[in-house]
Amino acid sequence: MRAIEFENYGGPEVLRVVTAEPPEPGPGQVSIDVAYAGVNFADVKARTEGYRVPALPFRPGLEASGRVRTLGEGVTGLYPGQPVAAFTPGGSYAEVVVADAASVFALPEGYLRVAATLPTVLPTAHALLHEVGRLRPGDTVLVQGAAGGVGTVVSQLAKAAGAGAVHGVVSTEAKAEYARRYGYDEVFTGPSFAGAVRDATGGRGVDLALDPVGGDSFTQCLASLATYGRLVAYGNASASTPWQVSQRDLFPATASVSGFSLFTLARNAPDALRELTRRAFRAVAEGTVKLPVTAEFPLAGAPEAHRLLGSRASTGKLLLRVGG
Helix, strand or coil, X not given: CEEEEECCXXXXXXCEEEECCCCCCCCCXXXXXXXXXXXXXXXXXXXXXXXXXXCCCECCCCEEEEEEEEECCCCCCCCCXXXXXXXXXXXXXXXXXXXXXXXXXXXXXXXXXXXXXHHHHHHHHHHHHHHHCCCCCCCEEEEECCCEHHHHHHHHHHHHCCCCEEEEEECCHHHHHHHHCCCCCEEEEXXXXXXXXXXXXXXXXXXXXXXXXXXXXXXXXXXXEEEEEEEEECCCCCCCCCCCCCHHHHCCCCCEEEECCHHHHHHHCHHHHHHHHHHHHHHHHCCCCCCXXXXXXXXXXXXXXXXXXXXXXXXXXXXXXXXX
């Protein structure tokens, strides 16, 4: 089979096509003939700085859709040829990937392309709003990275759940125009947005802020909170020093700060991940959410996909087209 690997950390050029034997599933695992693989910023961080890379060479890719190839010992409820989506710790940039059965989700026919956008984006968006963010009807929400994969889903889910207003933050006006198509009431550009958020909310601030960037963005989100406001951090795309908060930060607004990691949830509470994903996938099946695929590349085009994602100029979701 063909796969994408890197032996050294560096730019997109370190990604190379290799030929390897298809991996075989162990007990409790499933092998999948990959149709599409999602491209995520975590893949870029893996390539550049070794984020969640246990050893080199490494095969990136956190999500895939395709058809069940073989079942490992003890796996029930799935069958060869069945269309599925999977969340993996790595390896989905390949024609065959192995995933734990607990992270493999059956699909109806005809969903393979869109399903490759689901395993990371949709459960993350759902958890940020509901399981961690405790969204209530009428709440005002602020979303950093509003034009990205998670950002375009969060706005739709929040509005469907009765949010009073959803505001976004992006880096350029072109991204702001894109984000507005997915339900944002106002979209702010630039690194300093807390003042604009206050103005837009009549000085009140927002009830829930979601931040995947860290650093100054985290500080600006914290400054945007209303009384009893909640901030959920779910990444550090800026590679800044990990955030710290003190009583001095939280007491003025009686605010709270939480964190979320899909990787940690998958490792520590796979049953919770499965239930979260089941609820999140229902939003797509019912038509509540549309996940935009804005660019698609062949497997050998992984370097180009990484260049686009790393440029911070991309919007929506990027895919690799792997199989037939």
